[in-house]
Amino acid sequence: MIEYRNLKIALLGAGSVGSRVAQLLLEHGDELASRVGAGLELVGIAVRDVDAERHVSLPRELFTTDAESLILSADIVIELMGGIEPARSYILEALNSGADVVTGNKALLALHGTELFAAAEQVGAQLYYEAAAGGAIPIIRPLRDSLAGDRVKRILGIVNGTTNFILDRMDVDGDTLEGALATATALGYAEADPTADIEGFDAAQKAAILARLAFHSAVPVEAVHREGITSITADQVERARRAGYVVKLLAICERVVDPVTGEEGISARVHPALVSRLHPLAAVHGAKNAVFVEAEAAGDLMFYGAGAGGLETASAVLGDLVSAARRHVAGGPGVGESFTAYLPVVDIGKVQTRYQITLEVVDATGVLATIAGIFSDHDVSVETLEQSSAAAAGPAASPATVAETATLVIVTHRASEQALAATVASLAGNTAVARVTSVMRVEGA
Amino acid sequence: MIEYRNLKIALLGAGSVGSRVAQLLLEHGDELASRVGAGLELVGIAVRDVDAERHVSLPRELFTTDAESLILSADIVIELMGGIEPARSYILEALNSGADVVTGNKALLALHGTELFAAAEQVGAQLYYEAAAGGAIPIIRPLRDSLAGDRVKRILGIVNGTTNFILDRMDVDGDTLEGALATATALGYAEADPTADIEGFDAAQKAAILARLAFHSAVPVEAVHREGITSITADQVERARRAGYVVKLLAICERVVDPVTGEEGISARVHPALVSRLHPLAAVHGAKNAVFVEAEAAGDLMFYGAGAGGLETASAVLGDLVSAARRHVAGGPGVGESFTAYLPVVDIGKVQTRYQITLEVVDATGVLATIAGIFSDHDVSVETLEQSSAAAAGPAASPATVAETATLVIVTHRASEQALAATVASLAGNTAVARVTSVMRVEGA
Numbered sequence: 001m002i003e004y005r006n007l008k009i010a011l012l013g014a015g016s017v018g019s020r021v022a023q024l025l026l027e028h029g030d031e032l033a034s035r036v037g038a039g040l041e042l043v044g045i046a047v048r049d050v051d052a053e054r055h056v057s058l059p060r061e062l063f064t065t066d067a068e069s070l071i072l073s074a075d076i077v078i079e080l081m082g083g084i085e086p087a088r089s090y091i092l093e094a095l096n097s098g099a100d101v102v103t104g105n106k107a108l109l110a111l112h113g114t115e116l117f118a119a120a121e122q123v124g125a126q127l128y129y130e131a132a133a134g135g136a137i138p139i140i141r142p143l144r145d146s147l148a149g150d151r152v153k154r155i156l157g158i159v160n161g162t163t164n165f166i167l168d169r170m171d172v173d174g175d176t177l178e179g180a181l182a183t184a185t186a187l188g189y190a191e192a193d194p195t196a197d198i199e200g201f202d203a204a205q206k207a208a209i210l211a212r213l214a215f216h217s218a219v220p221v222e223a224v225h226r227e228g229i230t231s232i233t234a235d236q237v238e239r240a241r242r243a244g245y246v247v248k249l250l251a252i253c254e255r256v257v258d259p260v261t262g263e264e265g266i267s268a269r270v271h272p273a274l275v276s277r278l279h280p281l282a283a284v285h286g287a288k289n290a291v292f293v294e295a296e297a298a299g300d301l302m303f304y305g306a307g308a309g310g311l312e313t314a315s316a317v318l319g320d321l322v323s324a325a326r327r328h329v330a331g332g333p334g335v336g337e338s339f340t341a342y343l344p345v346v347d348i349g350k351v352q353t354r355y356q357i358t359l360e361v362v363d364a365t366g367v368l369a370t371i372a373g374i375f376s377d378h379d380v381s382v383e384t385l386e387q388s389s390a391a392a393a394g395p396a397a398s399p400a401t402v403a404e405t406a407t408l409v410i411v412t413h414r415a416s417e418q419a420l421a422a423t424v425a426s427l428a429g430n431t432a433v434a435r436v437t438s439v440m441r442v443e444g445a
Numbered sequence: 446m447i448e449y450r451n452l453k454i455a456l457l458g459a460g461s462v463g464s465r466v467a468q469l470l471l472e473h474g475d476e477l478a479s480r481v482g483a484g485l486e487l488v489g490i491a492v493r494d495v496d497a498e499r500h501v502s503l504p505r506e507l508f509t510t511d512a513e514s515l516i517l518s519a520d521i522v523i524e525l526m527g528g529i530e531p532a533r534s535y536i537l538e539a540l541n542s543g544a545d546v547v548t549g550n551k552a553l554l555a556l557h558g559t560e561l562f563a564a565a566e567q568v569g570a571q572l573y574y575e576a577a578a579g580g581a582i583p584i585i586r587p588l589r590d591s592l593a594g595d596r597v598k599r600i601l602g603i604v605n606g607t608t609n610f611i612l613d614r615m616d617v618d619g620d621t622l623e624g625a626l627a628t629a630t631a632l633g634y635a636e637a638d639p640t641a642d643i644e645g646f647d648a649a650q651k652a653a654i655l656a657r658l659a660f661h662s663a664v665p666v667e668a669v670h671r672e673g674i675t676s677i678t679a680d681q682v683e684r685a686r687r688a689g690y691v692v693k694l695l696a697i698c699e700r701v702v703d704p705v706t707g708e709e710g711i712s713a714r715v716h717p718a719l720v721s722r723l724h725p726l727a728a729v730h731g732a733k734n735a736v737f738v739e740a741e742a743a744g745d746l747m748f749y750g751a752g753a754g755g756l757e758t759a760s761a762v763l764g765d766l767v768s769a770a771r772r773h774v775a776g777g778p779g780v781g782e783s784f785t786a787y788l789p790v791v792d793i794g795k796v797q798t799r800y801q802i803t804l805e806v807v808d809a810t811g812v813l814a815t816i817a818g819i820f821s822d823h824d825v826s827v828e829t830l831e832q833s834s835a836a837a838a839g840p841a842a843s844p845a846t847v848a849e850t851a852t853l854v855i856v857t858h859r860a861s862e863q864a865l866a867a868t869v870a871s872l873a874g875n876t877a878v879a880r881v882t883s884v885m886r887v888e889g890a
Contacts, residue, residue: 020742024594024742034661035661035783036783037783124775136742136743136744137746138587138592138746140591141583141587141590142583145767146575146583146586147760148763148764148771149469149764151476283725295581295760297465297469297756297757298750298751298760299750299756301751303749304725304746304747304748305743305744305747306743309744311744312743312744315592315740315742316591318742319590319591320594321594322590322594323593326593326781326783330569330780331777331778332775333777335768335771335772335775340479340480340482341480
């Protein structure tokens with residue numbers, strides 16, 4: 001074996017991803033060294049409790065509780081401890097000491113990305129974060145570099161494996177949300193407290209990261225509109241299935257143009273949506289993730305793979321480590337992030353999309369005209385309208401309502417959230433409408 | 446608008462991709478400049494004939510026939526002229542003058558990649574080539590960087606849009622090869638001389654590039670085993686369909702282990718193969734491309750999009766241009782390619798895969814035992830065997846043979862090409878076998 005000079009690697013955190021990174025680095029160190037042209041020496045792993053149980057067995061002498069000393073001894077620091085503090089301070093210390101940093105900390109990047117990238121650029125260091133969105137799926141480099149000469153129009157991402165698993169079970173097995181969540185928990189796809197996943201917080205963080213990259217603009221995570229999947233019913237999923245759709249929780253990052261001023265802006269939002277079964281995203285099953293990108297020149301692209309998992313995510317971290325190490329060997333400063341397009345994030349009310357609205361209406365003459373009138377009053381154009389007796393409307397319909405009401409399923413053309421909300425409010429207040437059963441956005445047309 | 450210093454960009458070639466690159470660069474120059482932090486000034490376009498008709502209208506004063514002077518004036522040279530010479534000499538001149546180079550020239554990279562990468566590394570320049578495989582699909586950076594810390598096990602790529610269009614037509618519409626090729630030509634998916642596509646030369650060049658990246662080893666294009674789609678019949682496609690498969694032309698790059706010595710090597714090959722309809726590659730229709738990557742840690746990944754087209758490929762070229770420009774602004778040398786794993790490319794005879802063999806056999810007792818014996822004599826293990834009367838075997842069976850022969854469809858377990866070839870030779874020579882109708886590899890299990 002060729003002898004190289006060694007680069008010193010510090011690892012912060014030894015959870016499911018961190019322990020796998022350490023293990024693979026120790027096992028494949030020689031192979032990675034030959035790719036880099038320098039040895040990759042894991043000099044220590046900073047943890048809170050040296051004696052805690054790990055996912056994989058690692059040499060005890062690598063562990064330390066003294067993260068600060070470890071950081072100062074390293075050429076490259078890998079932060080996999082998660083959370084905001086002390087992760088943020090540690091990364092800043094590492095960058096300021098001239099080390100490159102690899103992180104998979106999406107919460108931190110979504111909240112403090114601008115500060116961290118600025119710190120890296122200041123000292124000519126580089127911050128790598130392929131693991132922060134899409135797990136093992138290479139999506140950061142494609143957006144940051146491969147598509148940097150193009151104009152991204154829209155990203156539709158299935159970026160949370162837990163919710164995709166749950167919605168897929170509901171779709172394929174006709175399971176309820178509670179049943180599918182219980183299965184996800186039993187199989188280890190959902191955590192004991194699933195809030196971050198099912199309420200869309202995890203997906204919103206990834207949306208903020210992807211939107212910043214795609215549109216070269218700072219996108220604060222607070223500006224990402226967020227709806228989880230907790231209100232999705234088995235009935236909605238079944239209705240969607242019959243209409244040729246599947247329900248997916250999407251992270252959507254979209255370039256939008258104000259129809260009045262012509263000004264460009266960004267919409268970043270996370271919500272459940274109906275996706276046509278013919279769309280490539282409809283075929284993303286189980287806990288898999290996929291990011292569908294529509295670009296002006298490149299057309300439609302899709303990136304598919306495992307969005308989570310300790311071993312899978314470790315692949316992304318080690319890819320970043322090799323990149324950082326290669327740059328160290330070549331010499332020269334890091335290449336900064338670009339977010340000087342300064343596009344504003346627009347309010348969800350201004351976003352335009354298509355909608356499917358399911359209503360229970362009084363089964364009487366003139367009702368259709370009333371309903372149609374409400375849509376046209378709000379300038380929301382109807383694409384299709386389907387009427388069926390309530391009996392065919394699925395398990396939610398009670399026998400008592402069969403004779404008196406009918407079910408209307410209306411799909412609109414593109415309309416603003418604002419106009420749609422006003423339409424739905426009018427519908428709900430009209431005596432012809434017994435119930436607004438469901439309002440779902442339709443994406444990926 | 447902020448004033449930046451300008452980077453001088455030279456373009457060699459103004460064909461379908463080159464003219465689009467020039468157009469987009471002129472249209473979106475300001476936007477790209479803000480991403481880079483420097484202006485991108487297209488200083489000239491070298492062509493053979495200044496007055497030739499172009500795909501898009503470009504300022505006449507940009508054109509020149511003096512490529513050498515243009516190259517020497519540039520910070521970044523974009524080579525999109527294609528072919529081996531003078532492209533190779535021009536790229537070497539550019540690199541030696543200290544310019545970074547962006548190319549989409551797969552033929553050149555497949556043949557002279559090692560020389561060109563070495564020249565770049567020598568002077569600290571960088572050679573970018575995202576457009577050389579997969580068109581608009583970001584696949585080079587994911588393999589080169591994102592997966593650089595992982596071990597790729599196998600790549601299955603649909604990397605030629607023309608042949609995928611033809612095979613898709615045969616599958617979906619039951620068309621013949623000739624009919625589908627005529628449609629492809631009429632729609633502009635196939636060139637007047639389709640040899641490079643349908644004989645697999647184009648796919649073999651991409652396989653060489655992908656295998657080099659995935660396995661960090663030099664892979665000469667001559668070492669890529671190549672079979673085109675010209676012998677694929679409507680009958681084979683129909684049989685495949687009924688058995689739950691679809692026929693795809695695959696570029697396969699695989700890490701293989703010699704069963705005797707335990708030594709690692711590479712198989713790089715292009716041939717038609719049966720792919721299960723449940724595999725994500727089966728859903729890649731029309732002229733779309735997709736690269737399916739199996740890695741040890743990351744698991745299964747897929748990259749999907751437009752594999753060709755002037756505008757689409759221009760996106761990849763401009764992404765490379767922005768990367769090169771960002772590096773110029775940051776300063777510092779380029780990061781070299783890694784191909785020091787030195788894995789040998791093994792002969793196709795040593796490759797193991799599964800096979801589907803279709804035979805017409807004499808319909809008599811004892812024949813099944815004879816056939817089974819031939820397989821076991823060659824240590825090829827049978828996974829499934831299906832017998833049907835010749836009448837059910839599809840349009841190729843003539844009425845005269847109905848009474849006398851039966852059709853056997855045999856799917857094997859993994860076996861070496863060598864053992865399979867010997868088995869097929871024995872089958873063909875046996876009096877019980879009227880005809881070996883088809884031998885197809887089965888991939889992506």
